[in-house]
Amino acid sequence: MNAQAPIVHVVDDDDSFRTALLRLLEAAGYLARGYASAGDFLIARPGDAPGCLLLDIQMPGPSGLELQAALANHGVALPIVFLTGHGDVPASVRAMRAGAVDFLEKPVAREPLLAAVREALARDAEARASGERLRALRARYATLTPREREVFAGVVAGRLNKQIAADIGAAERTVKAHRAQVLVKMNVGSVAGLARAATEMGLVPGVPSGPTDR
Secondary structure, three states: OOOOOOEEEEEOOOHHHHHHHHHHHHHOOOEEEEEOOHHHHHHHOOOOOOEEEEEEOOOOOOOHHHHHHHHHHOOOOOOEEEEEOOOOHHHHHHHHHOOOOEEEEOOOOHHHHHHHHHHHHHHHHHHHHHHHHHHHHHHHHHOOOHHHHHHHHHHHOOOOHHHHHHHHOOOHHHHHHHHHHHHHHOOOOOHHHHHHHHHHOOOOOOOOOOOOOO
């Protein structure tokens, strides 16, 4: 099945400017949709489709910054490129601190705009790939038995097999067998790989790879 094409959403109350942007984006090969206000964008409910947002910072009704905050509160992580004709430096600082990709002043030239769109879409693709990796890791972790999870925790904490065996009250050979199963189920080939998986899942804030006894 083909991956869903990303959508560039343009939110700007200036009809002529919005139309010009949509034409530019479509001519560059992008799928683009326009909205006259933050409210129109929210009503359209873009969902979880890949893409990015070109957002005017000053509009009647909710501002671009208010829409940025609302999207963050609802877990919508579309990368945002802000557009403004006001040169509002404090607003640009606030927007960037809140995670905006770029802040372009109108009228914006074609190449800087398309470069910002490329960067925004690349960030979106990277974030989605990271999310997929995390979901896969968690699904694998869910297949571990309670005892295998105990061994997993001991291994990523840098404990030796004999130390883990003493911790959980099992024979060392049993720990070795569980450890081998953990590596297979988590689809990693080393303790370092297991440690990275644990860190990505947030099980530990950052763990050493530990000894590599077998």
